Amino acid sequence: MISIQTTKCGFIHVYVQGNLDDRNGKTMIMTVHDVGTNYKSFVHFCNHLSMADVKAKSIFLHVCIPGQEDNAPDFVGDFPTLDQLGEDLVCVLDKLDVKTCIAFGEGAGANIICRFALINMRLESGVMSQGAWDYLAMHKFGSTEKREKQAYIEELKSSLNPKNLSKYLYSFSKRSDISSLIGTKLDNMDALLVTGARASHLHTVYTTHKSMNKRKTTLLVVDNVSDVMAEAPEKLARSLILLCKGCGVLSGVAIPGMERQRTLSSSMEEADRPRRFSLSQTTAPVFQ
DSSP states (O other): OEEEEOSSSOEEEEEEESOGGGOTTOEEEEEEOOTTOOTHHHHHHHTSGGGHHHHHTEEEEEEEOTTOSTTOOOOOSOOOOHHHHHHHHHHHHHHTTOOOOEEEEOTHHHHHHHHHHTOOOOOGGGOOOHHHHHHHHHHHHSOTTOTTHHHHHHHHHHHSOHHHHHHHHHHHHTOOOOHHHHHHHTTTSOEEEEEETTOTTHHHHHHHHHTSOTTTEEEEEETTOSOHHHHOHHHHHHHHHHHHHHTTOOTTOOOTTHHHHHHHHHHHHHHHSOOOEEOOSSSOOEEO
16 A cells, blocks of 8 residues: 555555556556445455456556545544545656556546546534435445345444545535536547446436547446446446557457357357268268
């Protein structure tokens, strides 16, 4: 874990997955996690089998939002806004001497990534009320009735500092609207929007997609899931690899599932090919 001093957000911790001393030919990918989790969600995703080839040819910079580390002490001072967090990602890249990268965010992290690219819930006194926990469950699963809700909340309570979590959640809830800027400011940027069909923010993703350049933007909606990263990592991995290939990186990385499709296709071609019968006086019949 690397601790980086930033201009507006104090110290930001970055977990590097890969070897920064061996970056030649590697693709740099910076991630920013959602509210109600931390960098470990991306580490878990990157360790999925479908991401093995990508991980071998990339270096991941997993940004941890201040105070969201496991068992972190109470955050002191004013918690940074999403704008400030987005602006200070530049400090992370400068410190690590990264000139270009793929930026990958989830939920609130994706909003921060957008702000980085663009250079009536109350959370008083840093207290996570039951309404705040319910909001997180809705944000995560799309419904507070999900049976995973309580287990998710208990896991958060055992790992994240509730006071710091409430501050990140409050900052997210008070975010300014950047939808009108995305269509104009990011018009020439390749982008991938991903959501689950059961996600609470599905409508927001559709609205965002409408304002973006359709020639440069891909929209992936995964059926029957809320959390795509956790519930459908293979589909997310395929889309991420395709995006990177479109950006001119990871060209040598195979797309998960495509090898099997090619094998099946070849087998079917072999089966459909007419068989030739050859007969001579000195040999037995040979089928090819």
